[in-house]
Amino acid sequence: MSSATSTLSAATDASAILAPTKPASSKAQRDLVLVQRILDHHDERAYAELMSLYQKAIYQLVLKIVHQSDAAQDVALEVFVRAFRSLPTYKPEFAFSTWLFRIATNLSIAHLHRQRLPTVSLDAPQFAGEDTSFDYPDPTPTPQEALIQLQRIERMHAAVNSLPAKYQRIVQLHYFEELSYEEIAEREHLPLGTVKGQLHRCRGLLQQLLTPEQDRF
DNA sequence: GAACGACTGTCCTAATCGGT
């Protein structure tokens, strides 16, 4: 048994349940028992019971935030997956429901961030009248914008290619293959500080290479 | 000049608190 599970076991034994800091409601006690059955015996029926108890409420909470039924179903499912995976870290001094709803809220917000939905100020003119429909700008670039973007990318590649070979390598790994500093250090057998320092110098060099003469200083 | 590592800053997730 993990130490986290042990901690929960110790905290949810009879004395802890009977004498918590705040008197637990009957629902909270029922939830604790189910949680304990999952942790101690990997009881799938307890898992299913907890899920059926909160499925509808979690879905409704998520739906309120993400405003899309399909996405709400996905996020609600993710909430249960995340919750049961993190169950050993759950602290029984708080209601299981509070903890679960907190996870649901956070995952819903994270979902919105992933969607990168543009935000609209409540002070925006469209709220002055009765029409509360949103008029989002079309994110698709125009042909001119696409061409400018392409030229920028070509300039960037040319600048990277003019760097010393060892710098090219870590720039390639970090910015094009999106490896973290730690992954680069591991792959290239370099100390982490070296990777950070080299990328720091690379950025300075690239800035010089990409800044036109007349724009400097 | 380059390598290194300590320190600092930023972002994200989870936890907590207080109000309704």
Place this chain on the structure above:
DNA sequence: ACCGATTAGGACAGTCGTTC
């Protein structure tokens, strides 16, 4: 019970001083 606001903590990126 629910929800918004705030806080804590961890992970990661970035900066800078020291050493070679």
